[in-house]
Amino acid sequence: MRVNVNVTTEIALEEGRTYAGGLGVLEGDKFYASGELGINYLVLMLFYRNGYVDYRFSEDGSPTPVPQSQPIEFTKKLKKEDRFPIELKGGKVIVEPLSYRYKTAKTVFFNPVQPSWAVELVDQLYVEKHYEEKFYKYVLLAKAAAEYVKSRVGLSNVNKIILNEAYTALLPLVLRAPSKYIFIIHTPGPWSHPIFPTRLFEREFGFKFITDKVALTDIGLATSFKTYCVSEKHFEIMQKIVPHFAHKLSYMTNGINILRWINPRLKRLLEENVLNVDSLKKAKHQAREKLLRLIKSYKAINGEEKPIILWCRRITGYKRPFFVTRFIEEENPDAIIVVAGKAHPYDVDGLRYMQKFYQYFKEKPNVVYIHNYDVSKAKILLSGGDLLLFTPFSSLEACGTSFMKAAINSVPSLSSRDGGVLELVEDGINGWLFGRDLRQLIYFDTQERDRINEEDYREFKAKLLRILDLIANNEDKYYEVALNCVKTFMPKVDICEKMRQLVCQ
Template identity: 50%
Template sequence: MVIVSVTPEIGLDDGYTYAGGLGVLEADKFYAMARLNKPYVVITLLYNNGYVDYVFSNDNNPVPMPQRQPRSFMSKLTPSGYLRVTMKDTEVYVKVLEYRFNNARVVFLSPQSPRWAYELVDRLYIENDLESKFYKYVLLAKGAAEYIRARVGLRNVDVIDLQEAYTAMLPLVLPLPPQRYRIIIHTPGPWGHPSFPAELFRREFGYRFFEDPVILTELGLSMSGEVIVVSRKMRDVVSRVIPHHMHKVKAITNGVDSARWVDGRVLKAFNEGKLTVEGLAGIKQEMAKELESYLSRYKPGLRIGDSITIAWIRRLTRYKRPDFVVRFIEENPQRDGIVFVLGGKPHPYDEWGLAMMRRFRELANKYSNVVYIPDYDVGVAKFVLPRIRLMLFTPFPGWEASGTSFMKTSMNGAPTLSSRDGAVPELIMDGVNGWLFGVDERCLIDIGSDPRANDINEKEYAEFSYKLNQIIQLYYNNRDEYWKVAVNAVNTFMNKADIVGVLKQYYKF
């Protein structure tokens, strides 16, 4: 029996078909299922110009640029014929390309004609208007339905996993018993729960919904037999948002693919039972030299040596609180023995994120011990994350569904200073395998308008700053204790956060 996963993005080692954590997670699942030789089909769209890259103007403003799909990626896709679907009462021709690995494959749907259909997949998560956004996901639903019918066969399908609400129109065009569908909610934030005018559904599908607008998440929740959220804390958070669906909600905490993300030296020592304080310290010293060489492309003349490298690297958006590290750097300028590695990019319509991108670049230009990586992607992450010494994970409490960047660094012996959000409360013990700050809030507080948000931010920043200074002192005054925390991090996360264990919970093999 075949497992089918439908997703708006996937972050493979090649190509630009992802924007952030969801895509990287789905790729981790794909690679792990392929190595396990499981029959696994991922269906997504092929975006002609990827997501977004940035260049900076002379006055330090980030300018969004398209990401043309590289030839090296396109050459790895195997053409697999065409599908025909009907949209806007017009026949749309969809080219099928497959990325194959053992018994698993990623199916990319690429509309060829008419022109308006081709233009729907110009960019990931970037559209000119609401109707174009609606039809982008109609295309994913109808293309996936036709591929499943014609190429997989309904009798051969074990389960169809709908990754995030963008895929929730599939049950409208491929009606199956609810137990054949599961919807996985990857974020409590509003951006993951789009809504569209009921009139668009009437025109395209003939349905006359009572609700207007129609919320895709509610559609997916209603038509799926099971709902999965990606951490235990997230289950508590969503219980205040979808109480009428909680009878079918379960938590399966995210993980990461250790074979993909863990440095071979660390992996070998762990697998052989030879991971020691002295051994890990030696490996990380080698890594520091490699990181210094790599980061010199962003900061010529950078010297790391024995410095503690502290990283804040992920998608730039308000709830992840990149302003915490900005504030700390400004309050502690040019401290000896510390190198800050900043990375990430925002959605091009996110003015707050764009402003923070400018601040990151200004700090890198101002201070010799700050490096900014504006083109942060999977390839950069696979090199940088294993080689840092400390990860900063700072989401506003209640807003992070799970988070996986801290899992990747912890597996590589770089522990995390984290707020108590996402999957963190399940995995990090303060002072044992990482460090914690802040409160474990389990409801969604509007960070833009609720006056409590500013109070929480101020209190949590004070604790964050205090804890970070303590960790820096520990690193320089009691190095063995620091490495003990790092070794504990490797042992904890390798045993509890590997994606194979997650997949066993999903698919019961």
């Protein structure tokens, strides 16, 4: 059975600190699904000794970034493979592969052990001091992946090579296999389409591009035989961003690993074909109790019977955390508000919102802030809450998956009209929608953005107040929506079907 190679910058396993957010969780879902399906699946990525980032908070709530050291229990499970050299920056770098297995799936982390500058290069995920450091970090990934495929796997034994996001698109420059590459673009936002000066490519590879700067996304598009966007709307928007490669684009809407994310009691009800409003209420009560225990581990709360409203994601401007802060300040709702997530250490606005959420956490009895959000906590939150707020700026969210995880656990979402939401959520039936459906990329620092945000917020606030009233005064109708979530999402979001399509085409 030939090997399907998946190259990524991050992956969220059930242990270890090897991811930053949604991409890592998605890749983890693919990894475990491949193992369950018996797919010969090989993930290649860098090993980050100090993970991504954690935070400590001062008295005024200011967050200070600190490294995430890898748990000893995790590193003990990594099998050391034979080291090999690669050439980088005109010298030799020694790489030690560390492997982690799940059934027929295997992740190999490339751990540079010398020289010291190479060790420091991959100390943390997505944290670099300079654009040249970022460039060489991903050149290291490309060259290590190329050597591993050639010497340990054999290119003739490879079925597909899947490149996730632009940072992995350097691999085809050092491993020529044009009929094997599939490129997946996970966001339309410019932050995920890095551009580097041509001189870096000439210095490292000897290539003389005809432009002064090179976009890695263009390399991925040019060298792959197929490129996937991750929702129908994302596909439409990307055709306007890369019209010169529109003929290569198609889409496969993201999914989730249902077995990994579904509440076990809810799973049993589905398997026994006894899921109805009454049995759902009991299952949700059990999940809610588990969530309340998690909440109480952060702070004591009153009014455990109140609705639990969730906003769980990376904290950055285009995901609009200010919808939550503004709602809290204007309405002081009779609900428990749980905010979970953190910002990149260089995201000034994101850090400012972390500080604000921490201040609410300290000052407002009904607000809980979980800054150390991870997969284990996400499973509890997304199965135990009453409503998920999914608020990205329309046109900038290619296809999140938290709303899918919530839905299969009977937690409906109030969502902006973006990404895969439009293929799955029917307003008032299995969730709620607000805001404009923008089909043209609008950058997030314009006056037009401010006007759209204001319009969207008004509808968001009005619908959220109506949903809270529904939960309080028409419980049967709320549970009808919750039950519809499970029934309508389950047949459509299973990542196993998407993995079969991806590797078997």
